[in-house]
Amino acid sequence: MLVVDALTKTVPGGRRVLDGVSFSVGAGEFVGILGSSGAGKSLTLRAISGLTELDSGEVRFACEDGTMCCVTRARGKALRAARRQMGVIFQGLHLVKRMTVIENVMMGRLGFIHPLRSWLYGFTDAEAREALEALDQVSMKPLAGRITGSLSGGEMQRVAIARAIFQRPRLYLADEPIAALDPRNAEAILNLLQPLSRHNPVVSTFHQPELTRRFCTRVVGIREGRVVYDGSPELSRSELAGIYGIQEAQAV
């Protein structure tokens, strides 16, 4: 489904922020990526959706026609075609705050509509009905007509997920979807993501090992740009200590 193969990236100044990151994701998986801040988790996600330039390595992904295509080398139309198939769930703050909730959801399918149409009238009524269904899945249907900037952080995060659902991708990528949320909202968001992964795999970065243990099917641990753990979400104390680079006694 998704193969991440030996990604490396060096930033100006010589620091290796990605140092041979490799893992693969298959059907039905909910992969949680753990690691300290700056370990390269978000960067790995950005690399998968082709939002960052790499020194070397490849991201291969099952495309629309079923063949594996290389996202890393794709440009222009080919890259956009690959991105259409990946629903990226950014933190809710990435929504267009001056537009309504339902408009923000429909933007998930911008990649599928003709540019001329997007300038003339945008989306169709049928698409609006579908967007409403997506909002219903995240219990946000009643707020569909609200201006997005007036929502709370938890509500915006739900809208961001609805946008990804509406996009109908074959893979979900989520970048710290619960970072800015209280425990109750965080739990609710995970309860939304988990069922999605049964149909299309979800790859998401997290900071909470106790939550990945409960919700994910697999954990990938990244430390200083390298994959240091790839396996069961039931991590031992020493494995956790390895990911976060701390003494075993301090690991939760």
Add this chain to the structure above:
Amino acid sequence: MVPYSARRQLVGRAIGLGLWLSLFLAAAALCDLSPEILRQGLGKAPHFAREFLPPLWATAEEMVEPLLSTLALASAASLLGMLLAFPVGLAAAANIVPTWLRLLVRILLGAERALPEILQLLFFVVALGLGPFSGMCALAFSSIGMLGKLVGDAIEEADDKVLESLKATGASFWQVIRYGLLPQVLPSLAANALFRFDVNVRSSVVLGAIGAGGIGAEIARSMGMLQYNRATMAVLGSLILIYAAETVSGQLRRRLLEHGR
């Protein structure tokens, strides 16, 4: 040590006043300022007041058409300037275009703003002839100079995360601009265009006097034909127009900015 000295205060203020006075006198001498001319001019004031007052109320109806022409000129220039300022602003934004293009556009915009509107009108009059159309072009051009820069600044301050999240859905460059960028900058662009409309109404009166038609031409013509009461009526008309434009523009802008938050 007390960080204060009355003597230094006195000396400082004396130097300041002396500097102001010498600069003013030097400049005034270059302008041939003479108290004698001033006294003569002021002596004629009552005579002038009799010439100009009262306004020739009977011509009020004749002022409507030139006033509307001036209003139309300012509106067309503002709307055209607003439309064109967006693409120009894109080309002036560091997060959209390469540095060399941004620099080039910013230099051109700066040069455009440095050029007085009246000079621009003279160029357009040479190219297009006398009339409101030349005036509209001159004002639209200078509107772009101001609005283009402001839009460019607004685009550079826009939230890049929003643009990136749309890029990640597979949206094309122009779709990202339309759905991610335009909603972020449109309220401020519209507010600035309304402000510019206010400025354009004033300018179009001035430009009218030197060849762009409308109420400005009416004032100039009346003065030229020594119909001073008629000129007063035209001035009164343009005062009403300018005041109305300022009020409407200010009200709309306030509502726009309140809504945009």
